[in-house]
Amino acid sequence: xxxxxxxxxxxxxxxxxxxxxxxxxxxxxxxxxxxxxxxxxxxxxxxxxxxxxxxxxxxxxxxxxxxxxxxxxxxxxxxxxxxxxxxxxxxxxxxxxxxxxxxxxxxxxxxxxxxxxxxxxxxxxxxxxxxxxxxxxxxxxxxxxxxxxxxxxxxxxxxxxxxxxxxxxxxxxxxxxxxxxxxxxxxxxxxxxxxxxxxxxxxxxxxxxxxxxxxxxxxxxxxxxxxxxxxxx
Amino acid sequence: xxxxxxxxxxxxxxxxxxxxxxxxxxxxxxxxxxxxxxxxxxxxxxxxxxxxxxxxxxxxxxxxxxxxxxxxxxxxxxxxxxxxxxxxxxxxxxxxxxxxxxxxxxxxxxxxxxxxxxxxxxxxxxxxxxxxxxxxxxxxxxxxxxxxxxxxxxxxxxxxxxxxxxxxxxxxxxxxxxxxxxxxxxxxxxxxxxxxxxxxxxxxxxxxxxxxxxxxxxxxxxxxxxxxxxxxx
Numbered sequence: 168x169x170x171x172x173x174x175x176x177x178x179x180x181x182x183x184x185x186x187x188x189x190x191x192x193x194x195x196x197x198x199x200x201x202x203x204x205x206x207x208x209x210x211x212x213x214x215x216x217x218x219x220x221x222x223x224x225x226x227x228x229x230x231x232x233x234x235x236x237x238x239x240x241x242x243x244x245x246x247x248x249x250x251x252x253x254x255x256x257x258x259x260x261x262x263x264x265x266x267x268x269x270x271x272x273x274x275x276x277x278x279x280x281x282x283x284x285x286x287x288x289x290x291x292x293x294x295x296x297x298x299x300x301x302x303x304x305x306x307x308x309x310x311x312x313x314x315x316x317x318x319x320x321x322x323x324x325x326x327x328x329x330x331x332x333x334x335x336x337x338x339x340x341x342x343x344x345x346x347x348x349x350x351x352x353x354x355x356x357x358x359x360x361x362x363x364x365x366x367x368x369x370x371x372x373x374x375x376x377x378x379x380x381x382x383x384x385x386x387x388x389x390x391x392x393x394x395x396x397x398x399x400x
Numbered sequence: 401x402x403x404x405x406x407x408x409x410x411x412x413x414x415x416x417x418x419x420x421x422x423x424x425x426x427x428x429x430x431x432x433x434x435x436x437x438x439x440x441x442x443x444x445x446x447x448x449x450x451x452x453x454x455x456x457x458x459x460x461x462x463x464x465x466x467x468x469x470x471x472x473x474x475x476x477x478x479x480x481x482x483x484x485x486x487x488x489x490x491x492x493x494x495x496x497x498x499x500x501x502x503x504x505x506x507x508x509x510x511x512x513x514x515x516x517x518x519x520x521x522x523x524x525x526x527x528x529x530x531x532x533x534x535x536x537x538x539x540x541x542x543x544x545x546x547x548x549x550x551x552x553x554x555x556x557x558x559x560x561x562x563x564x565x566x567x568x569x570x571x572x573x574x575x576x577x578x579x580x581x582x583x584x585x586x587x588x589x590x591x592x593x594x595x596x597x598x599x600x601x602x603x604x605x606x607x608x609x610x611x612x613x614x615x616x617x618x619x620x621x622x623x624x625x626x627x628x629x630x631x632x633x
Binding site (some may be wrong): 237253258262265266267299300301302333338378379380381382383386389390393396397 | 455470495500522532535571613614616619622623633
């Protein structure tokens with residue numbers, strides 16, 4: 168099953184861009200009358216037939232449309248401090264997309280060794296996971312923002328912060344209702360600073376634990392992602 | 401907190417091997433009277449003080465011992481078809497070790513593109529995750545074995561097979577009791593063959609689903625690992 172990401176689809180005809188066309192005709196060796204699948208990233212899953220293969224473009228005729236494909240029953244937003252080794256963040260984005268996530272924001276914290284992320288590269292990782300896992304909804308990647316600025320943003324829903332410091336903590340499932348909007352903060356290697364934790368608590372974030380073992384940043388973020396999807400399934 | 405893996409520890413004195421000694425004295429720049437932690441992989445967590453640093457060896461005096469550190473309340477064995485790209489299997493081993501797993505067996509299936517794995521390299525990945533996540537129990541990595549031979553092995557506990565074919569399936573938590581021994585089969589890219597599935601079902605394996613999205617092999621294995629740990633926590 169060949170899947171292409173076509174966010175700008177808006178009629179029964181579609182022309183793949185040069186890169187996708189090359190992949191379709193040269194790499195996959197697909198030709199006229201072959202059937203492929205399209206995903207628009209907004210819940211639309213399409214079946215399309217190849218009408219014409221020119222040098223640079225593959226022309227498609229949409230055969231079937233399915234809307235709200237794999238619609239989720241909750242909204243999960245994870246704000247994560249980018250890992251020092253960017254591969255680990257990219258790995259998280261791939262896995263979270265497979266398992267189910269709606270929104271990701273890289274947050275720059277006091278102890279973040281990495282202060283800059285290339286959103287374009289991360290966007291590509293998410294899109295390829297979207298195609299691979301046949302997720303009709305494309306997770307939204309926000310621009311990196313400082314931790315303090317992020318906490319100033321309004322959010323209506325369950326706000327949680329996962330940290331490793333002492334103090335009272337519960338499991339996510341003990342803190343939240345199902346079918347809600349969730350926002351979970353995941354800190355950098357070395358955890359949030361005590362000041363950052365206080366700031367979150369004063370902003371209505373509930374402290375949660377993800378278990379007794381020491382988890383890397385990207386593992387903690389994925390654990391939170393698994394748990395929220397689990398309690399909502 | 402500096403952690404060293406010392407499976408052969410058996411007294412109140414211990415001498416780090418050359419490699420670990422170099423890491424301890426040259427890389428970490430630790431010296432006499434500094435405190436480090438040791439893990440024996442069998443549940444033992446030790447606090448040790450450096451009492452001599454020679455050219456090739458660091459001599460330690462054990463100060464405190466803790467047994468059954470982080471003892472688990474269940475036993476999880478995942479048999480997984482090695483991924484074509486070995487990084488993906490190594491990634492699974494690292495993450496599963498962080499989250500909690502007891503035993504892993506690479507199984508070679510009909511559709512396995514990779515027929516050979518280097519256990520030594522995989523062992524290293526597990527050990528470094530053990531140290532990083534402070535897991536006093538070292539997961540056991542078994543030698544790769546063919547799928548059919550693996551199914552001939554005896555196992556006392558809950559036997560599950562995760563597959564993507566049609567047919568009746570339940571979630572893991574609907575199929576098992578808590579605090580048990582669990583064995584879960586995870587297939588290769590392209591899934592198990594129908595013959596392999598039948599063979600498992602005839603051998604008492606229960607079919608399970610890990611959700612509605614298409615998961616890569618290593619993601620499916622980690623999802624199973626998360627779920628079993630979640631229902632047992």
